[in-house]
Amino acid sequence: MSKIYVVGIGPGAYEQMTIQAAQALKDSDVIIGYTVYVDLVKEHFAGKEFLTTPMTKETQRCRMAFEEAAKGKSVSMICSGDAGVYGMAGLMYEVGKDYPEIPVEVLPGVTAATAGAAVLGAPLIHDFCLISLSDLLTPWEKIEARLLHASEADFVICLYNPSSRKRKDYLQKACDLMLRYKPEDTVCATVVNIGRDGQDSQVMTLKELRDTAVDMFTTVFIGNSQTKNIDGRMVTPRGYKDV
Amino acid sequence: MSKIYVVGIGPGAYEQMTIQAAQALKDSDVIIGYTVYVDLVKEHFAGKEFLTTPMTKETQRCRMAFEEAAKGKSVSMICSGDAGVYGMAGLMYEVGKDYPEIPVEVLPGVTAATAGAAVLGAPLIHDFCLISLSDLLTPWEKIEARLLHASEADFVICLYNPSSRKRKDYLQKACDLMLRYKPEDTVCATVVNIGRDGQDSQVMTLKELRDTAVDMFTTVFIGNSQTKNIDGRMVTPRGYKDV
Numbered sequence: 372m373s374k375i376y377v378v379g380i381g382p383g384a385y386e387q388m389t390i391q392a393a394q395a396l397k398d399s400d401v402i403i404g405y406t407v408y409v410d411l412v413k414e415h416f417a418g419k420e421f422l423t424t425p426m427t428k429e430t431q432r433c434r435m436a437f438e439e440a441a442k443g444k445s446v447s448m449i450c451s452g453d454a455g456v457y458g459m460a461g462l463m464y465e466v467g468k469d470y471p472e473i474p475v476e477v478l479p480g481v482t483a484a485t486a487g488a489a490v491l492g493a494p495l496i497h498d499f500c501l502i503s504l505s506d507l508l509t510p511w512e513k514i515e516a517r518l519l520h521a522s523e524a525d526f527v528i529c530l531y532n533p534s535s536r537k538r539k540d541y542l543q544k545a546c547d548l549m550l551r552y553k554p555e556d557t558v559c560a561t562v563v564n565i566g567r568d569g570q571d572s573q574v575m576t577l578k579e580l581r582d583t584a585v586d587m588f589t590t591v592f593i594g595n596s597q598t599k600n601i602d603g604r605m606v607t608p609r610g611y612k613d614v
Numbered sequence: 615m616s617k618i619y620v621v622g623i624g625p626g627a628y629e630q631m632t633i634q635a636a637q638a639l640k641d642s643d644v645i646i647g648y649t650v651y652v653d654l655v656k657e658h659f660a661g662k663e664f665l666t667t668p669m670t671k672e673t674q675r676c677r678m679a680f681e682e683a684a685k686g687k688s689v690s691m692i693c694s695g696d697a698g699v700y701g702m703a704g705l706m707y708e709v710g711k712d713y714p715e716i717p718v719e720v721l722p723g724v725t726a727a728t729a730g731a732a733v734l735g736a737p738l739i740h741d742f743c744l745i746s747l748s749d750l751l752t753p754w755e756k757i758e759a760r761l762l763h764a765s766e767a768d769f770v771i772c773l774y775n776p777s778s779r780k781r782k783d784y785l786q787k788a789c790d791l792m793l794r795y796k797p798e799d800t801v802c803a804t805v806v807n808i809g810r811d812g813q814d815s816q817v818m819t820l821k822e823l824r825d826t827a828v829d830m831f832t833t834v835f836i837g838n839s840q841t842k843n844i845d846g847r848m849v850t851p852r853g854y855k856d857v
Contacts, residue, residue, distance in 0.1 A: 379728075384634075385633065386634035387634060388632060388633055389624065389629065389631060390631055390632070390633060391630060453724070453728045453731075453732075454732075454736075455731040455732055455736045455737075456738055457740070458736075460735070461739035461851060461852060462852065464736055464849045465849065465851070468844065468845075471845075477736065478732060479630070480728070481632060481722045481723065485622075485699060485722045485723070486722045488696075488698040488699075488703075488720075488722070489697075489698055489703070489720035489721060489722040492703070492704075492720070493697075493698045493704035493706075493720065494698075495698050495699055496700065496701065496703065496704035497700070497752070498743065498744055498746060498752075498760055499743070499744055500742070500743040501742055502741045503740075507855075508852050509740070509741075509854050509855070510854060510855075513768070513854060516767050517741055517767045517768075517769060519767075520763040520764065520766055520767035521743070521763065521764075521767065521769075523759075523763055524760045524763035525760075526743060526764075601708065601711065602711075604707050606707045608704060609704060609705065609751050610752045611751065611753060611756060612750075612751045612752070
């Protein structure tokens with residue numbers, strides 16, 4: 372019986388993949404993923420069978436993986452970043468209930484939060500939250516409550532999916548909520564196209580972030596009360612006490 | 615002028631390091647780190663100069679890296695997991711203010727949260743917080759507030775440093791706080807020695823977690839209201855709406 376690897380390929384660059392992720396793709400007959408991610412790895416794994424489905428067809432993509440494995444092929448289902456962070460790992464286990472004989476193994480990867488943090492300096496050194504601004508599967512009220520609680524508790528906050536065509540003003544709405552507890556001069560940053568062509572970053576204040584345009588390839592960082600701008604780097608200290 | 619790489623080596627296993635992290639270590643003259651982490655990589659990078667300092671001498675370790683680089687050597691400062699998550703990346707930029715001519719680059723790695731998540735199933739698929747229970751540099755009141763706010767906002771929570779010799783009852787205290795907002799049957803889990811010899815995991819309820827003994831090599835996961843136990847796997851759905 373074949374096995375399915377659910378593989379986080381990291382933010383984009385081949386070199387940011389783990390050694391075991393690259394090995395799993397090398398050992399697979401079939402590599403399945405969203406078109407954009409398959410295009411990111413294709414050149415490094417010549418001769419493999421590549422299968423893709425569009426972004427909204429996630430359940431169908433999972434089922435495809437199990438059907439290919441049922442034919443005796445070894446399969447890698449790839450996700451950008453880490454497959455377990457807003458990725459396909461959970462859905463694979465849910466769909467996998469229909470295929471109890473096919474083993475699934477998740478191989479972790481570098482998620483956009485920590486890859487983006489490395490570009491910026493060290494914003495996530497202390498307690499932090501990841502919050503997705505996408506309200507496709509989550510009621511906005513839930514997202515709003517999380518933004519408020521995370522801000523009140525002085526977490527560093529990293530926002531995924533800060534914008535899309537239908538949600539142009541969501542980052543602004545999120546900033547207005549965070550500004551209830553975080554001061555206007557809180558150190559913030561955006562990183563775009565992490566580990567890919569066109570990678571770029573910008574450090575700014577929360578007040579400036581509120582009026583910054585972002586797209587779906589942007590990851591947003593909001594500091595805690597201790598986060599500093601050190602020569603253009605966003606750096607959060609290890610704690611609140613000077614030791 | 616030489617360069618310093620601040621390298622997250624992943625949870626422990628060589629294969630969970632990224633390709634670029636392994637390359638940086640290969641290209642370095644000197645590899646510096648806490649003794650335990652240097653021992654994890656030593657066999658894979660024969661012929662390198664290895665320098666270590668004990669756990670509490672972090673500032674000294676950073677200064678050592680800059681001093682070695684100032685001699686013209688290329689240096690890798692290694693951390694377990696990701697150097698930017700409770701790691702040395704921030705301190706390197708702070709100490710680096712005294713060495714403005716030496717460039718520092720952070721190479722991200724797989725942090726214990728996502729590596730542990732991959733062992734367990736998919737607990738971190740939706741919004742989550744990382745909270746360290748160590749009150750060495752952070753007032754306990756701050757940690758307490760974060761546990762309460764994160765629980766009230768229904769975040770998945772991942773706890774780092776859940777215990778130490780001096781803080782034997784901290785996980786119990788943390789569970790009592792989380793139980794104010796999260797039900798007793800919330801799906802939780804512990805993972806110990808992620809990616810290392812003796813890796814082990816256990817899925818349980820929040821009530822059971824409260825009375826579970828953990829050590830400093832344990833990472834703890836507390837689900838949100840939607841997290842399920844699917845055949846012993848801890849799985850959080852992608853949202854709250856059935857799509």
